[in-house]
Amino acid sequence: MKIFIWLIVVLMLGLPVQATEEVLSFENEAQRRLYLQLTAELRCPQCQNQNIADSNAVVSVDMRQKTYDMIMQGSNRGEVLDYMINRYGNFVHYQPPVNRYTLWLWLAPLLMLLGLVGLQLKRRQQQANEPLSVQPQPESLDAELDKLIEQYRSKK
CATH class of the missing domain: 1.20.5 (Single alpha-helices involved in coiled-coils or other helix-helix interfaces)
Known part of the structure; x- marks a missing residue:
């Protein structure tokens, strides 16, 4: 019974998260596709390599709203991109000219x-x-080691 109550509490905590989605209405499907394409293609100037569709930064919210307003006023893709690039610079477009x-x-x-x-x-x-280097033979390595050990012992 306790598990069931905890499950309900956890599910209730997730409700406010779902309520933060933007609900935008478009006159036709072409406008909606253009909006989705532009928000995925424009980069947030404040965030680290994140598009404005995925960012919750204030500047991204403003850019999304301006994109929506321009599309609803009849602007095409090029006009929206030109406006955003003129305002924020080439950085906001993932494909700079x-x-x-x-x-x-x-x-x-x-x-x-x-x-x-x-x-x-x-x-x-x-x-x-x-040139190919000649690898020392194991016997000569043993002889060199013996010589070094002998020199070390003679110093004592």
């Missing part, structure tokens, strides 16, 4: 890959140019 400021974002992975390939080729070339 290619320009002189963001070029390094696009080229960095390629340059890193080329650097790693170059290092690997250089390492292989060095290994190919090195």
